[in-house]
Amino acid sequence: MTATGPLLEVKDLKTSFYTRDGVVRAVDGVSFSVDKGETLGIVGESGSGKSVTCYSLMRLIPEPPGRIDGGTAMFDGRDLLQMDEAELRKVRGKRISMIFQDPMTSLNPYLKISTQLTEALRLHYDVDHKTAVNRAIAALEEVGIPEASKRVHSYPHEFSGGMRQRVMIAMALITEPDLLIADEPTTALDVTVQAQIMDIIKRRQEDLGTAVILITHDLGVVAGTCDKVNVMYGGRMMESGTAEQVFYNARHPYTRALQKTIPSLQTKGENLYTIPGLPPDVSKPIHGCAFYPRCPYPKTGLSEGERPELVELENGHCYADCRFCDSSAPIESVLSTEVPEETEAAGAAQ
Known part of the structure; x- marks a missing residue:
């Protein structure tokens, strides 16, 4: 954290x-x-709430049916x-930009790339058309578009x-x-x-001090x-900390299970590990730990209770302190490539 x-x-x-x-x-x-100048990674399975979190910050949630029910997002x-539309337009696209996941639906098929x-x-800076096009060509060259001076006037379908x-x-x-959401x-x-x-992106950070939120x-x-790194599951934060803390000293069972799914860490010739069961149905109230039905660790006998609170271990390393399972054993001793039928059924029921 900086001084300011x-x-x-x-x-x-x-x-x-x-x-x-519902x-x-x-x-x-x-x-x-x-x-x-910092890069924050947000990871988790599809449906864990990663993209919706960032769409909420950009105020791009369709209303209705979406609604931001609470919280604050203090930017500078x-x-x-709490910004009105006029204030937000001055920030969005200028001080905060976003790389959207699906370029086919994010680009307007009726407008040229140059436009x-x-x-x-043209909206945020006092530049003429020629200067803006030259900067657009330079931007395309920077990301590796060949013959950028010609391609800049093409349409997305080309x-x-x-x-x-x-x-x-x-x-x-x-x-x-100042902030790039990718x-x-x-x-x-x-x-x-x-x-x-x-x-x-890394060079931009070094030259301009750009902060990056990377969803992947x-x-x-x-x-x-x-x-x-922030690890999300079921719309909640499971673990957060530095990349070194989360990757080399993971504490939450979900973080450990995610690491087990990395293909490069698998033993050659063995089946790739997949987390048993299904993600939770967030249209229904989740009691206790959202990961409980799929957790590979031995259960302590509890299935419902208060939501696990984030506990700080050291130097900002936090995890959702789950008392519903015994996660003291090494991860390799409880994970397997088999999907227990009762676990799969529990995940579907959740």
């Missing part, structure tokens, strides 16, 4: 979707902070959740999926934001280009690029 405090500090964020089938508690009391001393890249520049993803990255970086930024890219893109399923990317 974090660039972004989120406390007890709650976001729900009110549907005919209230879906997508984000249920999440707290974290990001300092200037101002609460993003979409220069829109934020690009491949990976090229569209790179256009989205260029669009997010072109305004030199939602699976390298999903559609091959390994070589992934490394190039992460290097570009790739624990290898997190281990290599992130300063801090």
Whole structure:
């Protein structure tokens, strides 16, 4: 934490979707902070609330059915959740940018790439059209688009999926934001280009002090690029700390199970490990630990109770202190590649 405090500090964020089938508690009391120049990784299975957390910060949740039910998100001393639309437009796209997960639906198919890249520049900065286009060409070259001066005037359908993803990255970086939210930024890219893109983001951090929130399923990317890591499950925070603390001294059973699923850590010739059961149904109240039905550790006999609170171990390393299971044993002694029928059924019922 810097002397002036974090660039972004989120406390007890709650976001729900009110549907005919019930209230879906997508984000249920999440707290974290990001300092200037720092990279925060948010990991977890699909449906854990990672993307909704960041959409909430950008105020991009569709209302209705979505609604931010509570919490604060202090960005440089101002609460993003309390800003009116005029204030938010001055921040969104300029000081906070986002790389969206699906470039096909995020890019407007009716507008040329040049128009979409220069829109934020023309809106937030006093630049003429020619200057804006030149900066757009430079941004495309930076992310590896060949013949950028020609391709800048193309339409999205004229690009491949990976090229569209790179256009989205260029669009997010072109305004030199203070905070970059990257939602699976390298999903559609091959390994070589992934490394190039992460290097570009890293250079931006070094040159401009940009803070980054990285949402990803790739624990290898997190281990290599992130300063801090938040592990989410069922809309809740399971564990948080530095990358070293979370990867080398994981305390929550879910974090340990996630690490076990990394393919490079598997024994050659053996079946890949998958976490048994299914993620929880967040449209129904979750009593006690959200991971309880799928937890591979021996149960203590409890199945319901108060929600586990985050306990700080040392130097900011926190985890949801789960007293419903005995996690004192080594992870290898309780995990297997077999999926117990009762565990799978419990996960489906939850």
